[in-house]
Amino acid sequence: MNLWGPYTKAMLTNRTLWFWAVVFMGFWLAIGAFVESQGLSLVGASLRNYATSWYAVIVLFSLSMLAISIANSMTYGSGALAYSFRFTRLTPESYFGSVVGGSAVLGIVLSFVLIGATTAMFAIRFGSVLLPADVPALLGISLLGGVFYMALSMTLILVVINYLGLKSASFIGFVPLLFSYALGIAQAYVRLPDWLLYGSPFNDIASLLYQGFAGYPSAAVLGEANAAPLDWAPLTAGIVVWTLLLTGTSLLLLRRIRARQLEEGRQI
Amino acid sequence: MPSSAPGVDVLEARQLEVTFPGAAVPALRGVDLTLGDEKMIVVGANGSGKTTLIKAFLGLVRPTGGSVRVLDQDVDRIQGATGLSTNLAEVYRLVSLPIGDLVPVFAALKGGDPRELRERLHEFGLDDVLGKRMHELSTGQQKLVGDLLATSFGPRLVLLDEPFDNVDFARRRQLVKRLREISAAVLLNTHELELLANFGGWKLGLMFEGHLFGPFRVDELDRLFLSRGARSGALAEMTTSLGTFSITLDAGDRPVKSATSLNALMEALA
Structure with a gap:
């Protein structure tokens, strides 16, 4: 039993996700193109480097919104999942596969919508059309990014659902976003140690997105x-x-999912 | 597909206890219940533990004592048992899509034909819900959609929590007919004593403060009396925060059928 189609449709028609992952990210891209660029001399390679940096970091932020959306969905649906694994044909594996599929599609869609937004905004500001250099590579890393964020989000929220209780769901659900902002912005401004640049999945994604768009490796x-x-x-490794580790962990946790009452998550 | 053989108990609770974290008193206290291929209605006031009982059978709350088996399997180990269905709204929150898109999803999850559910929605005058998401429906519509999901696709056992809540009179009659006709074991919770008249032949349980008393028979309702204190020959004795009460046959302080709710009856006697 596969829910890939319904899940993908639900994600693609989620207006809240589109607002935060695309419209709000468009706002940050506009800041990059029209505000932060003031006073900088950007032409040719320097413009491409600058715009690509913004694209890479913004996609990272956008994917973290997808992660929050998945966490919210699982918090809301813990009872449905606990029931469905017992009393329907849905298995933890097929559910997981469905969400992986939906997240991969969303990762690609978000990444490519933001390519369009980046190209458009920098074209308006600088009169130069920047097109991505390696579309297949961007396709691959966007897909992988979507799956990574999904697996991370699912692992974190399942720890909350199974062991901690929903009181901490709203905080834990934002952890992917916190790491994305902290590590993404850090890489844009400071020299991070190599172990972090290669070991952090967030920086792996940002660096590979950079390479896919620019056509040459990131510094x-x-x-x-x-x-x-x-x-x-x-x-890439x-x-x-990271994706494989989190996939295995989230699948193990998914098999033990507990039904939680939404009221548990009430903060006030 | 795991399923129990005909004649085997489809539901079994033994000394079932549920105490929620931080709660001073248990929600369920030593509940014993066995249901074969038959239908049972459990009547109790709001807060008496009826919904918790259903959730325990679904594995949605964790017992703090005793055991629960459904379709002849431990509820913690059961998988893919499509024969059990419920109307609890929370189990249908898998994905946020309009009902029309969810119909084939739920049909596939249960191994059923989506046309069956569409036809039932049509019979109940609910065609307009197909374009709406679950949260966009009225409370009564949500309840009815849950009721129809629970009773479609040939279930072996249906667990219904307050299936008539916020449902209008005409559709209540339709639903009563559907529940009487369905060839599945049914456990139905309600706080409305007056509904019992519709379910002659069903087993009857009375729920109060987490205790389940019975089983009696709905057909005996006219003969059931509630009395203050312990009575010899009582069918059941209920020790509650209001004191001890006895359920007796043919004689006693107050006829059960005279009350609008079990709580009101006890408070009148206390």
């Missing part, structure tokens, strides 16, 4: 010119390993 600091490039192979 340690996003957009930095004349610096040693990051190696795409360990970056990092994100794959």
Whole structure:
């Protein structure tokens, strides 16, 4: 029993997700294109480096919104899942596969909508049309990014549902966003240590998105010119390993899901 | 598909206890209940533990004592048992889509034909819900959609929590007819004593403060009396916060059928 179709449709028609993952991210892109760029001399390679940095970080933020959406959905549906695994044909594996499929599609859709937004805004500001250099690579990393964020979000929220109680759901649900902002912005401005650049899945995704859009590897600091490039192979290995680890963990937790009352999550 | 053989108990609770974290008193206290291929109605006031009982059978609340088996399997280990259905709204919150999109999903989850559910929605005059999401429906519509989901796709056992709440009179009659005709075991909770007249032949349980008393028979309702204190030859003795009460046959302080609710009857006697 596969829910891939309904889940993908529900995600694609989720107006809240579109607002936070696209419209709100469009606002940040506009800040990058029209405000932060004031006073900078951006032409040719420097413009591409600058715009690509914004694209990579913004997609990271956008995917973290997808993670929050998945966490909210699971918090709301813990009873439905606990029931469905017992009394319908839905299995934890098929549910997981459905959400993976939906998240992969959403990862690609969000990433490519933001490519359009980046290209459009920087074209308006600088009169130069920046197109992504390696579309297949962007397709792959966006898909992988969507799946990683889904697995991370599912793991975190299942720990809350199964063991901690919903009181902490709203905080834990935002952890992917907190890490995305902290590590994404950090990589845009400071030289992070190599172990973090390669070991952090958030920076792996940002660096690979950068490479896919720009057509050449990212430096340690996003957009930095004349610096040693990051190696795409360990970056890819990092994100794959993290995704596999979180996939296994979330599947184990999903098999033990508890029904929780939404009232548990009430804060006030 | 795991399922119990005909003649085997489809529901079984033994000394079932449920105490919610932080609660001073248990929600269920030593409930014993066995249901074969038959129908039972449990009457009790709001807060008496009826919904918790159904949730315990569904594995949605964790017992703090005793055991629960459904369709001849431990509820904690059961998987893919499509024969059990319920009307509890929370179990249908899998994905947020209009009901029209969910009909084939729920049919597939139960291995049924979506046309069956669409036809039932049509019979109940609920065609207009197909374009709406569950949260956009009125309370009564949500309840009816849950009732129809629970009773569609050939269930072996149906657990219904307050299926008539906020349902208008005409559709109540339709639902009563449907529940009487359905060829499945049914456990139905309600706080409305006056509904019992519709369910002649069904087993009857009375729920009060987490205790389940019975089973009696709905057909005996005219003969059931509630009396203050312990009575010899009583069918059941209920020790509650209002004192001890006895349920007796043919004689006693007050006829059960005279009350609008069990609570009101006890308070009148206390």
